[in-house]
Amino acid sequence: MAILECRNIKKVFDADEAAITALNDVSMSVDAGEFVAIVGRSGSGKSTLLNILGMLDKPTEGEVFFEEKNVREMSEKERSTQRNTSFGYVFQSFFLEPEYTVSENVEMPLVIAGMKASERTDRVRELIEIVGLTERKGQKTKKLSGGEKQRTCIARALACNPSIVLADEPCGNLDTANSAEIMKLFREITKRGSAVLMVTHSEEDAAKADRILYMKDGSISNEKQ
Ligand SMILES: Nc1ncnc2c1ncn2[C@@H]1O[C@H](COP(=O)(O)OP(=O)(O)OP(=O)(O)O)[C@@H](O)[C@H]1O
Ligand SMILES: [Mg+2]
Numbered sequence: 001m002a003i004l005e006c007r008n009i010k011k012v013f014d015a016d017e018a019a020i021t022a023l024n025d026v027s028m029s030v031d032a033g034e035f036v037a038i039v040g041r042s043g044s045g046k047s048t049l050l051n052i053l054g055m056l057d058k059p060t061e062g063e064v065f066f067e068e069k070n071v072r073e074m075s076e077k078e079r080s081t082q083r084n085t086s087f088g089y090v091f092q093s094f095f096l097e098p099e100y101t102v103s104e105n106v107e108m109p110l111v112i113a114g115m116k117a118s119e120r121t122d123r124v125r126e127l128i129e130i131v132g133l134t135e136r137k138g139q140k141t142k143k144l145s146g147g148e149k150q151r152t153c154i155a156r157a158l159a160c161n162p163s164i165v166l167a168d169e170p171c172g173n174l175d176t177a178n179s180a181e182i183m184k185l186f187r188e189i190t191k192r193g194s195a196v197l198m199v200t201h202s203e204e205d206a207a208k209a210d211r212i213l214y215m216k217d218g219s220i221s222n223e224k225q
Pocket of ligand 2: 046047048168
């Protein structure tokens with residue numbers, strides 16, 4: 001079953017002088033537990049698509065379906081709940097709280113979701129173990145390496161057992177060894193039942209996915225053009 005799907009998405013940005021068509025008739029889907037990579041040049045529309053699929057932005061035209069439900073027909077409250085509980089977001093620029101520890105950053109979505117403090121402690125421990133940061137859990141995230149920060153983001157994204165993790169250039173700041181670790185982590189995530197949709201410039205990272213989609217000038221294709 002497709003858990004996330006878009007049909008005929010068009011996105012036009014109204015820039016100062018000329019309108020920019022960032023996405024043009026994009027249709028695609030991700031199945032439950034699937035690991036899909038999107039590859040494309042800078043400016044091809046990858047982040048725009050990810051933001052629309054993740055309910056962070058709206059398309060100019062076209063429909064997005066989450067678990068077969070049309071996102072346009074959801075209330076703002078429903079979309080907000082889905083963002084907090086069904087999606088995990090991993091972005092290149094981290095958005096971690098630098099003065100908070102690894103544990104505190106990972107705990108945040110659980111607080112928002114209303115989980116009891118006693119349950120949170122166990123869940124946070126488990127998440128930090130999954131990403132291999134147990135020994136760093138009390139460290140402020142501003143003192144972590146790029147790879148460790150990224151793994152903290154992934155633990156945080158997994159906190160509420162999302163149906164899908166959306167990752168925008170998760171390895172953009174990382175070396176080859178750290179990137180390979182993140183790819184392994186994504187594979188494990190899918191074994192736990194979450195799907196992963198990852199945007200990347202790296203063909204090497206993309207090759208670890210179940211399926212690769214190619215973006216070019218706002219269009220998407222199964223074939224490299
Ligand atoms: N808020 C915005 N306002 C105007 N134009 C935008 C906006 N966001 C993106 N664009 C334009 O839309 C196009 C696609 O941008 P997008 O960020 O989706 O590309 P990308 O594939 O993610 O690139 P990169 O690999 O550099 O991150 C670009 O031409 C960009 O300049
Ligand atoms: Mg981008």
